[in-house]
Amino acid sequence: METPAETKKTPALSNKVVIIAATAVIAALAIVAFLLLSGRRDGNATGIGYATEAKVMLDQDSLQAAFDEALRNAQDGNIGLKYQNDAFSSNGTDFECYIVNSEANKYDMFLTIYADAELTDQIFLSGLVPPGSGFENITAFINPYALEIEVPESEGSTTNVRISGQQIVSAPMAIQNKTAMDLSVSATVTGEVDLTKTDMKLATSTTKGTGAEGDADYVAPATGKSAFVYLQAKPATDTTGAAATLAAECAAWAPSAYAEATDVIVGTRAVTKDNLATLRAATVNSGTFVSYNAGSIALFRLTGDCVAAPRASEWKTTDTFKTTIAFTFAPATIEKYAITFGTHTSAAGAVPTVTASPTTAAAGDTVTITATGVAVSDTNVTATVTPAGGTASTVTMTQDATTNTTYTGTFTMPAGAVEIVVNAAA
Structure with missing residues (x-):
C-alpha cells in the first residue's frame, strides 16, 4: 500500500490506536477491514452479529420524526480508514506497521492481514477494535405507502430535499477513503426475519411483478406481506465529507431498480458482492490525511419495494427485519x-x-x-x-x-x- 515516497518512518496520529506491530519484514501484505454497520453488541466481544433493523412506518408524521432522529444519529456515521503499511526500520531487524480504526469513526472494526494478494494466506485476525464511541444502529424503514421524507440540503438550511417514492428507506450513510491508495469495497449482506414477531417475508425479486400479463415471461405482482430489499452504493459527488451535504446527496439519490451486476439482495443467507464500489485515493501528505478527491467518498443505502396492501395480513408497526452488513477493503487496480x-x-x-x-x-x-x-x-x-x-x-x-x-x-x-x-x- 502506497505512502508518499519521502516518508521514512511511521507518521504520528493523534489519539491513534496501534493494533498491529510487525517485528519482521512483511512483503506484499493485503489488508482487509470489516466495519460492522450499527453498534448493538450482544455481549460477545469477538462477535460480528451487528444489524440494522427496519421498521414499518404507516403515517407521514411518524415517518418524518423517525427519519429526523435517524439523520441526527447518522451525522457522524461515515466510515474512515487509516493505515500505514510501508514498514521502515532503524536497526534493519524490527519493522512496524499500524492500522487504525479512525478516531472519527462511530463503528467497531476488526481487521485481517493476508500474506498474499489472493487473500488466502491469513496471518493475523484482530478482535473488535472500537473507535471510542458508536451509535446504536443504522435506521431503515419499511414505507409501504411511499410517504415523502424531507432532509435539509445543507447544515442549518431551511430548504429541504425530498425523498420521494421509496418504500424501503435507510438513513444517509457514506464510506470515506482517507488513505493514499485506491480501494475496492466489497460487502457481505445477511438478512433476518423473526417469525415469532412478524409474518412478513424477504422477497428474492421485486414484489411489483415483471412483464405484461399474457407474455411468456410474465410474473404477477406479489400479494403477501413481503419486501424486496437490496444494498446499493455509488460514488458521491461531494468531496468535503460534510455530513449534511452527504445527507442531502443521499436524499436526492433517485430510486433505481435492482441491478444484478451492482446490487446485493438482502436475504436470509449471506450474499457477498465483490467490488461493490471503488474508492479513489485521498490526498495524503507524509501519512496525514489532507482532503478527499473526486471518488474518495461512496454513498450506500438499503432500498427496494414492498407490497403496499398485503391481501391476507396488513402491515403493522411491529413488522421488522434485520440486516447485517460487513464491508471489506482491498487495494483496487485502476487503469491510469x-x-x-x-x-x-x-x-x-x-x-x-x-x-x-x-x-x-x-x-x-x-x-x-x-x-x-x-x-x-x-x-x-x-x-x-x-x-x-x-x-x-x-x-x-x-x-x-x-x-x-x-x-x-x-x-x-x-x-x-x-x-x-x-x-x-x-
Missing part, C-alpha cells in the same frame, strides 16, 4: 493513462510552464491544468487537450487575480492518454 505535453506557445515570447494534477489519471477523473509564468500581455490563454487517436478539445483557462501570470483550467480524463498544449495569445 499518461498525460504529456506538446509545444506551448506565447504571443509575447514568454512560454509558460505547464503542469497537470494528477500527473496520470483514470477515465472520468478531473484533471487540473496550471500554466505559470504567463506574460501579462497574454490575456487570452487556452489549453488544447488531444486524446491519442481522438479529436482535440479546448479548455478555457482562468486567470489567477492575485498573480495575473497564473492560469488554471480543468478537463475530464478520457479512457486513454492525452497531450496538452497551452496557447497564450494577446
